[in-house]
Amino acid sequence: MEIGNAWAALERPEAALAAYRQALDLTRADGRLHLSIAVKSEMAAVYLAQGWLAEALALIEETPPSLNASILQKLRDPLRVYWICRQALQANRAADADSLLAEAYAYLQAEANSLHDEALRTSFLERVFVDRMIQNAHRSGF
Secondary structure, eight states, X not given: OHHHHHHHHTTOHHHHHHHHHHHHHHHHHHTOHHHHHHHHHHHHHHHHHHTOHHHHHHHHHTSOSSOOHHHHHHOSOXXXXXXXXXXXXXXXXXXXXXXXXXXHHHHHXXXXXXXXXXXXXXXXXXXXXXXXXXXXXXXXXX
């Protein structure tokens, strides 16, 4: 998946998608649902950046409608997965975009509240891009 991320950062969507497809094949073979979800979300981000909304939505619709606790614990960046899924749903005007944002916001708040140091909690909420985006979207009324 990291190779796909590198290609995406270099704005090489075809190479990124090829690397993500290879990673997806490997995660499916291993039966690692959480990695499959992470790869699909990164692929969806590439599709969204290219304006390929239907392709992004198709990938997101393959993921579980709700990211349950056992899956979230295994993801390296669950809030990024939430955010990309929400973007794909919103770009396609899907009805469940708002409910996924509410779920992401609740998860974000739970994670922030688990940080007992106020400075660390503030940094987590204000300096992490995805965290800020989730908060801003939630504050703006979805």
